Amino acid sequence: MKKWIPLLCVPAFLLGTAFHSWAHVTPNVKLHTTREAVARLLPEGKLSLKEVTLEGENLKALESHENWDSQEDHFNFYVSRDGDRKLKRAAIFMTEFTRHGPVVVGVALDPEGKIADAVVTDVQAEPLEWIGPLLRIPFLESFRGKGSGLDLRLDEKWKRGTTEMAQAYGVILANALKKSAQLFELVFRNGK
Amino acid sequence: MKLTPLSEIPVTTKVLITCFLATLGFGNIAAGIYTAKYVGLSYDSLVETYSDREAPGDHGHPTDHPHRHGPNGEHLPQEETLNEFGEKEITLDEVKEMPHKVGLKLLLQDAHVHLFSHGVLALCIGILFLWSGLSTVWKLALIPLPFLAGTLDFAGMFLVKFVADGFAWLILFAGGLNGLSFSVAFFLACYEMWFLPLKNKKS
Numbered sequence: 001m002k003k004w005i006p007l008l009c010v011p012a013f014l015l016g017t018a019f020h021s022w023a024h025v026t027p028n029v030k031l032h033t034t035r036e037a038v039a040r041l042l043p044e045g046k047l048s049l050k051e052v053t054l055e056g057e058n059l060k061a062l063e064s065h066e067n068w069d070s071q072e073d074h075f076n077f078y079v080s081r082d083g084d085r086k087l088k089r090a091a092i093f094m095t096e097f098t099r100h101g102p103v104v105v106g107v108a109l110d111p112e113g114k115i116a117d118a119v120v121t122d123v124q125a126e127p128l129e130w131i132g133p134l135l136r137i138p139f140l141e142s143f144r145g146k147g148s149g150l151d152l153r154l155d156e157k158w159k160r161g162t163t164e165m166a167q168a169y170g171v172i173l174a175n176a177l178k179k180s181a182q183l184f185e186l187v188f189r190n191g192k
Numbered sequence: 193m194k195l196t197p198l199s200e201i202p203v204t205t206k207v208l209i210t211c212f213l214a215t216l217g218f219g220n221i222a223a224g225i226y227t228a229k230y231v232g233l234s235y236d237s238l239v240e241t242y243s244d245r246e247a248p249g250d251h252g253h254p255t256d257h258p259h260r261h262g263p264n265g266e267h268l269p270q271e272e273t274l275n276e277f278g279e280k281e282i283t284l285d286e287v288k289e290m291p292h293k294v295g296l297k298l299l300l301q302d303a304h305v306h307l308f309s310h311g312v313l314a315l316c317i318g319i320l321f322l323w324s325g326l327s328t329v330w331k332l333a334l335i336p337l338p339f340l341a342g343t344l345d346f347a348g349m350f351l352v353k354f355v356a357d358g359f360a361w362l363i364l365f366a367g368g369l370n371g372l373s374f375s376v377a378f379f380l381a382c383y384e385m386w387f388l389p390l391k392n393k394k395s
Contacts, residue, residue: 027237034290047287048279071295078287079279097295101241104290122292124241 026101026125031135034093034106037121038078041091041108045080050090052077052187065182067152067175071097075183087111090184093121094176098169100127105173107180113189115143115150115177130165131173134158139170140177148181150174195323198384199392206385212316213378220374238360242294242352299353303346314338317377324380325388334376341369 032040038047054062054073062068078091091108101124108117118140123131134140139158143150152174154167162170198206274280321334348363 027241028292030292035284035287038287039284046281047284048275048277048281050277050279071297076290079277085277093290095293097298099298099301101294101298102292104292121290 028101028122029125029128030122032106032119032121034121037093037106037119038091040119041106041117042078042080042089045082045088048079048081050077050079050187051075052183058186061186062182067178068182070095070179077184077187087188089116090188092180092183094180094183096172096176098127098172100124103127103131103169103172103176105176105180107177109181109184111188112147113181113184114145114147115181118143118173118177120173127165127169130163130169133162133166134170134173140173143174143177146177146181148178148185150178150181152178197325198320198323198381199325199388201385209320209381209385213381216313216374217378220371235360235364238363239352239357240292242299242349242360242363243357244291244293244353294353296353299346299349303350307342307346310342311339314342314373317373320377320381324384326380334373337369337373338377341366341373344369 052075054075059073062070072095075092080088080090082088089108089110091106093104093106096103096105102122103120103124104122106119106121107115110116120131120135120140137158142155142158152171154170154174158170159167198209317338318335321331324331326334343366345363345366348359348366351359351362
């Protein structure tokens with residue numbers, strides 16, 4: 001009997017290297033690079049970058065929102081301006097940290113702080129199964145024109161034909177859009 | 193403590209243990225196929241998932257800083273010039289890839305949830321080793337394996353995140369230990385329960 005234990009060791013060990021999947025966090029799937037997303041979200045105008053670090057009163061103002069749960073305090077806004085230096089759009093990449101890993105949503109906002117466009121750039125392999133169906137329907141597009149006051153409760157039409165996990169991730173995506181609009185208001189409209 | 197050898201326990205208990213091992217085995221096979229198909233069995237995929245460090249060439253800022261030359265010809269970083277809005281004018285080519293992070297909160301949550309359950313599974317596998325007919329030396333070598341595997345697996349994730357990408361090899365090694373300890377427990381227990389009694393009868 002003792003002979004087969006060493007014989008089994010090698011293949012068992014090699015097969016077992018697969019078992020780090022127990023770890024629950026699956027690798028990132030990049031749906032769009034940052035550059036591709038910026039090109040799509042800010043198709044016109046002169047591009048610039050505004051780095052924002054949240055602290056003090058600004059951080060408190062955002063944390064007073066029930067939905068604000070960001071683990072980050074540093075954000076980059078990509079800004080497009082027209083020839084008269086007027087703001088055309090601003091785009092931000094908002095990371096939502098979920099139980100199955102981070103989801104990154106690129107959000108473009110118009111000068112009024114309303115959502116102009118949105119795109120999911122990064123998601124882990126496992127939650128992609130739930131987010132994927134939402135990307136095949138005009139779910140993100142339905143938020144266009146909405147601002148920081150958008151309702152996180154999913155419309156009934158999005159609940160039909162989607163699983164509970166997809167609906168949960170729908171709320172997560174909506175929260176990323178809402179937080180982007182809230183941050184935009186703080187930075188561009190309240191004059192940080 | 194003297195336990196009834198696995199070969200002599202009632203058949204009902206043998207069936208219970210076999211069902212447990214079969215279920216665990218199915219779970220492990222499914223995990224392996226899922227990982228191979230959707231996750232990736234590589235060092236690179238682990239580094240990409242857990243590392244907080246930037247990829248080569250990434251300077252941690254969204255744009256490159258072109259160098260100036262000092263009086264002695266040394267390279268100096270370009271000073272950032274901000275416009276009246278506090279913005280740095282850039283081109284699309286200067287937009288750098290956003291770093292991707294698995295948060296500390298998620299890692300702690302995963303470790304908390306998985307190590308508790310993994311500890312119970314490791315205990316069950318350890319009991320099977322304890323119960324086997326192996327010598328004390330073999331038991332002492334095998335019993336810690338499943339516990340070590342789970343602990344090193346999660347330790348590796350934290351080490352990749354906070355210390356060095358090279359610890360991804362530790363995660364792979366821990367996975368191997370996991371597979372090894374389960375496989376040995378599976379075959380050892382099945383042999384002692386179902387084949388050893390037949391062998392003893394023949395002799």
